[in-house]
Amino acid sequence: MLSKKTKYGIKALSFIAKQPEGKPVQTAEISRTQNISQKFLESILLELRKSGFLGSKKGKGGGYYLIKEPEEIKMTAVIRILEGPIAMVPCVSLNYYEKCRDCVSEETCSVHALMIQVRDSTLKVLGENTLADIAVK
């Protein structure tokens, strides 16, 4: 399951992507239109700025804006920052790999083999979709 944080983060990015190029959007506006708790959203946007997706401007007329073109922002990158690993088990994660304590060998693990397939199919979908693709409506 996707956390609320990730869901809100994607919705916020999508909202920002729809604005006229470079125009900053306030947290308050996103919070209002997307029905997201403003304080919670603040922390999410801050994280997205620190990880290089957003730029910010303080004071009146300030807000957050995209640093890169929506076409250049893959959903894999967004989800990895907000949610963490895309894989369903750490032992098949490309970016957050961790060995299983209970498994003797990954080659003979039934879960491992299955989850590699799931990971690859998910990765394909999220890799093909950019912010531009999902921020159309």
Place this chain on the structure above:
Amino acid sequence: MLSKKTKYGIKALSFIAKQPEGKPVQTAEISRTQNISQKFLESILLELRKSGFLGSKKGKGGGYYLIKEPEEIKMTAVIRILEGPIAMVPCVSLNYYEKCRDCVSEETCSVHALMIQVRDSTLKVLGENTLADIAVK
């Protein structure tokens, strides 16, 4: 992320599937060979029995055995019982649908459209794989 419960459940089913047809396997044996806490595993196998995947026999020589052929057990079914929804958001779940509180309309939601794609690709993989497929080694 897959819960330990689901992971252990799949490993256990896979272990049982490799036994000579109909031969009961004890919780203790699975626990030992798969490095799973026995008490925790007990509760998982009990759940799998109650949901119609396993049969059981008490007393010496007892244990759990598959009720259906491994080829007939789709991984979608297993995961839905142990983990719950396969979808990453309730609003795209086929079996556990729930409407979002924050979304005005699903048609215009960027997360919704993306997560339908993820769901379908995951569903394809898990629907094509049966217990027979993953319990080969």
Place this chain on the structure above:
DNA sequence: CTTATAACCTAGTAGTTCTATAGGTTAATA
């Protein structure tokens, strides 16, 4: 008939994660 075995059942709990909220500070603009 007794003993051993192994499933079955209920309850609880420590630890973690999630989803925020509170209450400020800093920097930019008017």
Place this chain on the structure above:
DNA sequence: TATTAACCTATAGAACTACTAGGTTATAAG
């Protein structure tokens, strides 16, 4: 100088996870 809006730290309730404890019931073997 006042206002605005991002920035930062800390905290807290609720839910969930991954078990553990401590039994009871049913079956099989001797």
